[in-house]
Amino acid sequence: MYFGLSEEQVFFQDNVKKFLTDNASIEEIRKIANGEGDELQKEIFQGIVNLGINALLVPEEYGGLGVGLLHAVAISQALGNGVGPIPFSGSYVMAPIALNLAGSDDQKSKYLSKIATNEVRFGIGLSEFVGAREDAGIEISNGKASGRALFVADAENADHIILSNKAGVMFVIDSSTSGVELNKLKTVDKTRAFHEVILKNVDCDILEKSEKDIELAKKVVDAGRIILAADTLGASESMIEKAVAYSKERKQFNRTIGSFQAVKHMCAEMASELEPCYSLVWQAAHSFDNDSVEESRLLACMAKSHLSEVGKEISKKSTEVHGGMGFTDLLGLHYWFKRIGLNRQLLGAPELVREEAAEIQGFNQ
Amino acid sequence: MNLEFGTEYNDFISEVQDFCKEYSNATITTNNDKKFEILDALPVNSNEKTGKTVNRSDWQRILIEKGYFARSVPKEYGGYGGEPDIIKSRIIATEFSKYKVPSAMGGQGIDMLVPTLLEWGTEEQKQKHIKSTLHGETIWCQGYSEPNAGSDLANLQTKGELIDGNWVINGQKIWTSTAQFSQMMFCLIRTEPEASKHAGISFILIPMDTPGIEIRPLVDMTLKAGFNEVFFDDVTVPEDCLVAKRGEGWSVANSVLGHERGSLANPNATMNRLNTLIGLMKEETIDGRRLIDIPSYRDRLLKVQGRVMAVQAHSLRLLSSKINPEQNVKLGSMIQKLVGTELRHELEGLAIDIMGELGTLYEDDPNVRDGGSWQFTYMYFLGLIIGGGTNQIQKNIISERGLGMPREPKVTVEV
Numbered sequence: 001m002y003f004g005l006s007e008e009q010v011f012f013q014d015n016v017k018k019f020l021t022d023n024a025s026i027e028e029i030r031k032i033a034n035g036e037g038d039e040l041q042k043e044i045f046q047g048i049v050n051l052g053i054n055a056l057l058v059p060e061e062y063g064g065l066g067v068g069l070l071h072a073v074a075i076s077q078a079l080g081n082g083v084g085p086i087p088f089s090g091s092y093v094m095a096p097i098a099l100n101l102a103g104s105d106d107q108k109s110k111y112l113s114k115i116a117t118n119e120v121r122f123g124i125g126l127s128e129f130v131g132a133r134e135d136a137g138i139e140i141s142n143g144k145a146s147g148r149a150l151f152v153a154d155a156e157n158a159d160h161i162i163l164s165n166k167a168g169v170m171f172v173i174d175s176s177t178s179g180v181e182l183n184k185l186k187t188v189d190k191t192r193a194f195h196e197v198i199l200k201n202v203d204c205d206i207l208e209k210s211e212k213d214i215e216l217a218k219k220v221v222d223a224g225r226i227i228l229a230a231d232t233l234g235a236s237e238s239m240i241e242k243a244v245a246y247s248k249e250r251k252q253f254n255r256t257i258g259s260f261q262a263v264k265h266m267c268a269e270m271a272s273e274l275e276p277c278y279s280l281v282w283q284a285a286h287s288f289d290n291d292s293v294e295e296s297r298l299l300a301c302m303a304k305s306h307l308s309e310v311g312k313e314i315s316k317k318s319t320e321v322h323g324g325m326g327f328t329d330l331l332g333l334h335y336w337f338k339r340i341g342l343n344r345q346l347l348g349a350p351e352l353v354r355e356e357a358a359e360i361q362g363f364n365q
Numbered sequence: 366m367n368l369e370f371g372t373e374y375n376d377f378i379s380e381v382q383d384f385c386k387e388y389s390n391a392t393i394t395t396n397n398d399k400k401f402e403i404l405d406a407l408p409v410n411s412n413e414k415t416g417k418t419v420n421r422s423d424w425q426r427i428l429i430e431k432g433y434f435a436r437s438v439p440k441e442y443g444g445y446g447g448e449p450d451i452i453k454s455r456i457i458a459t460e461f462s463k464y465k466v467p468s469a470m471g472g473q474g475i476d477m478l479v480p481t482l483l484e485w486g487t488e489e490q491k492q493k494h495i496k497s498t499l500h501g502e503t504i505w506c507q508g509y510s511e512p513n514a515g516s517d518l519a520n521l522q523t524k525g526e527l528i529d530g531n532w533v534i535n536g537q538k539i540w541t542s543t544a545q546f547s548q549m550m551f552c553l554i555r556t557e558p559e560a561s562k563h564a565g566i567s568f569i570l571i572p573m574d575t576p577g578i579e580i581r582p583l584v585d586m587t588l589k590a591g592f593n594e595v596f597f598d599d600v601t602v603p604e605d606c607l608v609a610k611r612g613e614g615w616s617v618a619n620s621v622l623g624h625e626r627g628s629l630a631n632p633n634a635t636m637n638r639l640n641t642l643i644g645l646m647k648e649e650t651i652d653g654r655r656l657i658d659i660p661s662y663r664d665r666l667l668k669v670q671g672r673v674m675a676v677q678a679h680s681l682r683l684l685s686s687k688i689n690p691e692q693n694v695k696l697g698s699m700i701q702k703l704v705g706t707e708l709r710h711e712l713e714g715l716a717i718d719i720m721g722e723l724g725t726l727y728e729d730d731p732n733v734r735d736g737g738s739w740q741f742t743y744m745y746f747l748g749l750i751i752g753g754g755t756n757q758i759q760k761n762i763i764s765e766r767g768l769g770m771p772r773e774p775k776v777t778v779e780v
Contacts, residue, residue, distance in 0.1 A: 001452065002367045003685035004692055070366055244768050259771040261757075264764035271763060272700040279678035280671075286366045299674070306671035354667035355660075363643075363657050 004282065009074040015051050016075055020082030023047055026332040032085045033190035033335065045086045053088065055116040057096040062112035064096070068289035069223055073230040073281060080234030080343075083335045085191040087121065089227045090153030095122035097223045098162050102170050102207035102216045111160070111172065123155030123175070124162040125197060126224070129217055130348050138165050138199060145171060145204040149197045151346065153224075155182060156193035163197065164210070168217030171204035178202075189342040191335060215293065221347055222297055225304035226284045228343045232311035233274070233281050235336045235343075239318035240270045242333065246322050257321075266317050273310045280306060294360075301357035305350035311340040368681070370452050378456055384431060385464035390416035393424050393467045425469060425500050433457050434469035435499045438479065443496025451687045462633040472543065474498040474505030477621045478551050481568075485609040485617050490570070494549070506573075508538040508552025508595060509618065516758050518553075519562050519615060523597060525554035525569060527604065532556075532569060534577075534600040540752065544580050544593040547573050557612045566614035570606045577601070587744045588728075622754075629749050630705020632673075632680040635712065638742075639673050642666070642716050645734070649720060656719045666719075669712050676708060696767040703759040706749045713743035 005013065024044050031037035056072055058064020065071075072093050079088055092115075099111050099122075114120040127150050128137045138147035149163050155175070164170040173180060181198040210216045244267050247258030257263050284303035287296035315337040319326035326333050344350065358364065370378075419427070428434035429445055436454065438444020447453075461468060469475075479498055482491050497503040514521035523536025534554060544550070550571045557565035571578070577600040583592040609617050646657040646666060656662050679697065686694040716739040717724035726733040727740045750756050764770040 001370050001685060002689055002692075003681045004366065006366065244770060247770065255774065256771055258764075259773055261761065261773060264770050265757065265760040267768055267770060268703075268760035268763035271696060271768060272704050272760075275697045275700050276672075276675035276679035276704065278697075279682040280675040282366065283678040283681070286368065302671045302674050305667070306675055309668070309671070351664060354664055354671070357667055357670070358663055363647075363663060 003279070005070070005074050009071055012051070012071070013074040013078045016048060016053070016078035016084070017081055019047055019051065020044075020078070020084050024082055024085065026335075029083055029085060029191065029335055030329070030332060035190075041085055044084075048084065048086055049118055054092050054118050054121075057093060057100070058112050058116040059100060062108060063116035064112065068285070069093070069097075069226060070282060070285040070289060072227060073285040076227045076230035077234035077237070077281075080231035080236075080339065081238045083191045083235065083238075083339050087123075087154030087156070087158075087192070089224060089231065090124040090155075091115075091121050091158065093227045094124045094126070094153070094220050094224045095162055098124065098170055098207065098210075098216070098220045099172075101219060102210035102213075104208040107172075107205065107207060120159040121154070121157070122160045122162055122172075123152050123158035123195070124220075125149040125152030125155070125195075126164055126170075126217060126221055126347070127151040128166065129164045129168055130221060131352060132166070138163055140165050140169060140171065140204060140206065143204060143206070144201045145173065145199045146201050147199055149199075151185065152195045152197045153346075154193065155195040155197060156184065161197060162207075163199075163204075164217050168210060168214035169206060170210040170217055170220070171206040173199065173202050173204050187342055188338040189335075191339055192342070194342075218297070219293065222288060222293075222300040224347050225300050225353070226281065226288060228346055229281050229284070229303040229307035232307045232340050232343045233277055235340050236270075236274055236277075236307075236311045236314040239314055239333070239336050239340075240267065240274060242336075243267060243270070243318035243321035246325075250323070257323075263321055266321055270314045270317050274314060277307055277310055298357055298360050301353045301360065304348065305353040305357070308344040308350040308353075312344060315340045370456065374452060374456065377453060378460070381433070381456055381460045382464070384433070385460045385466045388417060388419070388466045389464040391467055392416065392418045394418055394420050421470070421501060424467070428469045429499060433461070435475075435479075438483065438495065438499065442483075442491050443499050451684065455684055458633060462637060470501045472504065473507045473551075474503060474549070477507065478505050481551070481608065481617060481621050484620060485568070485613075487605075489605070490608065494570070503549055504543060504547045506541050506544040506547040506550045506593075506595075508541055508550045508571075510540045511537060512539055516755055519566065521553055521555060521566065523552070523554050524558070525556040525567065527556070530604050531601045532604065532606060534569070534571070534597045534602070536597050538595045538597075539583065539592075541580075541593045541595045542591055544573070544595050545582065545591065549573060550595070551608075553614050553618055556614075560612055563615045564612050566618075567611050568608040568614040568617040569602070570608060571600065571602050575600050575602060585748065587741050587748070589741060590745060590748060629702050629753050630709050630746075632677045632705070635673055635705065635709055636677055638709070638712060639670060641735070642712065645716060646719055649723075649734075651721070662719050665715055669708070669715055672708050673712070676704060696763070699759075699763050699767045702753060703756050703763070706746055706756065710743060710746040710750060713739055713746060717743055 028037065028040055032041050052065065053075055055064040056067055060066040076088065096112060096115055099108060103111065115122065133150060136148045136150050138145050138149055152161060155161050158175055160172050161175055162170055162172055179200040179202040183196040185194045185196055187194055247263050247267065248256055250257045281303050284299035287299045319333055319337060322331060322333060325331050432445040432447050435444035436447045437449040440446035475498060479495055482495055494503060498505065509518060511521045511523060523534065523538065525532045525534045538552060550573055552569055552571060553566050554569050555565050556567040577598040579596040581594045583594050585592050646662065647655055649656045683694055683698055686692040720734060723732065723734065724739065727737045765772055
């Protein structure tokens with residue numbers, strides 16, 4: 001019995017962390033966030049792709065590594081930890097899972113092998129499947145898709161985008177086709193791109209198996225939720241580390257502020273809330289990889305909603321530990337704060353996800 | 366990640382499950398036996414017991430014979446005599462909880478004194494005390510805290526002097542639970558007044574019927590938890606009541622304190638309690654509407670459930686770190702008491718909130734739910750938040766030893 005990340009997973013995670021420490025300092029993150037770092041962002045992206053993140057969830061028969069979601073969770077923690085300004089949850093987790101679960105053999109060999117070789121990159125948007133705001137949504141008729149999707153992940157410069165209708169029928173579009181309009185959304189989090197996608201009678205390649213089985217899209221959402229929870233986990237861990245480090249340096253009243261119990265207790269509270277979260281997120285990923293949907297979906301919902309709550313609290317308290325400096329752009333703590341803030345709302349805010357968890361358990365019966 | 370215990374445990378799991386099926390929902394009676402009075406003193410969740418009825422002495426014996434209790438205590442001292450096996454212990458705890466099989470007696474004698482004597486006791490002390498403790502024949506109370514030695518426990522002042530081969534003890538202990546039911550007390554006594562604070566303490570065993578001991582009940586907010594104050598007036602016990610050497614008492618006590626902290630909020634018990642709460646919310650109604658159908662109540666329930674599931678997953682990680690010593694979960698093990706007691710208090714309080722006015726019923730009110738256990742446990746866990754090292758002390762420990770933050774500077778100026 002061993003409960004935790006494997007040596008290999010930790011090794012991979014450390015490599016991503018180290019790469020971000022070396023190549024994505026706070027100055028570099030700021031440049032990218034301010035829209036002055038396109039080249040820099042490409043370099044960071046290329047560097048992390050060189051570590052192999054694109055091939056993680058692509059099955060071996062299509063040239064990928066064929067590892068499980070827990071492996072991706074390890075990477076997502078590292079990206080959250082360093083607010084990695086690259087596409088991941090959509091392009092390299094949800095998209096390959098969607099293609100693998102719902103694609104025909106032809107679709108799989110067409111798309112998955114090219115993800116593994118990094119010839120193509122996918123964006124994915126299932127927000128309206130989870131819950132449509134502003135009456136957004138996409139209709140499919142006779143192989144053509146029309147409508148509007150919000151908060152499509154990783155669509156910037158993506159070759160293809162996976163979208164779905166309300167019934168969970170997922171399809172692939174070519175981003176360069178006419179009738180596709182992409183508008184970048186200005187969210188608080190400038191480390192990752194989210195788009196509004198408007199389709200007008202666009203050719204779509206429907207992922208065959210999702211036509212008859214709404215469960216497949218749900219399963220993709222489960223994976224997305226676990227990955228976002230892992231991103232929040234990593235970002236929260238980093239915020240606690242920063243708060244503790246700052247409290248050991250900063251002096252007031254001739255003492256380091258970390259020697260005041262008011263500060264120590266805030267840090268202890270944050271650490272105490274976060275420690276069990278590692279276990280919850282890892283167990284959710286392990287369950288996604290190994291258990292039936294009935295078992296794993298509850299864990300996915302709980303990981304997403306619980307990490308949203310814990311992350312919110314930690315992003316607030318760790319900022320407070322930094323005092324006025326925490327509020328400044330100079331320190332850049334807000335990049336973590338905002339990343340956690342966006343993760344909380346994506347693929348279902350905690351109240352909505354808990355409501356799903358209630359349904360899963362039959363509380364409404 | 367590998368959550369399987371391995372096929373070599375399959376036989377053991379089915380053996381435990383067979384036993385658990387036989388004793389599922391069993392009632393353990395005390396037959397009004399005075400020595401088990403302690404077990405009747407605390408309110409328990411009065412779920413219907415549908416299984417067998419076994420009396421307490423037999424139950425202790427059966428569990429020891431099977432190796433489901435006192436598993437790694439040597440046979441010669443009345444235990445089962447098995448090799449310590451963390452996985453087997455876990456399997457036993459999990460299956461007992463799953464099948465609602467009554468557990469063995471706990472208490473400070475079994476949980477703290479037995480491991481202490483096994484580590485520090487003389488052969489004679491082991492022979493004399495361990496077996497009778499495991500069988501529930503000797504009940505122990507713990508004499509640590511004093512009125513001026515709470516969070517600052519090492520400041521304790523109860524004095525012991527060695528006079529003509531006997532310890533003569535004077536002073537006062539407080540928060541002594543079960544003192545009124547106990548035959549023995551293990552306590553910390555200042556025997557070396559010249560030594561430094563921590564080095565002046567000894568660990569001494571005292572028969573409670575020794576002349577000069579006075580027990581006064583200390584009624585707490587639950588009205589039922591049964592704390593006491595214990596006064597010593599020239600209490601005289603033989604020299605060989607000392608465990609380990611003079612002045613080693615602090616080390617002796619600390620060797621089992623960590624164990625107590627971890628056990629204060631068992632995640633399995635919390636999960637069972639959560640399931641009972643879910644059942645309650647499906648049964649109880651307001652204006653004919655089930656409580657679980659009220660969105661704000663339901664959301665609070667699910668929030669707590671997320672925390673309970675996190676703590677349960679965490680217990681797997683802690684178990685894993687015991688099996689795989691290379692896995693470092695130091696910070697993770699320090700948080701258990703803080704997180705577990707706060708969570709349980711919140712959970713019990715939620716049950717009271719959803720019941721509204723009915724939730725305030727207590728004791729033997731004819732309309733009280735679950736024997737008043739929600740109110741009792743809600744208050745009792747507030748006690749546990751304070752006891753066993755207050756949660757504020759826990760936060761000091763977590764920040765200093767877990768996060769490496771500096772200690773509070775010592776104040777030298779008298780105010």
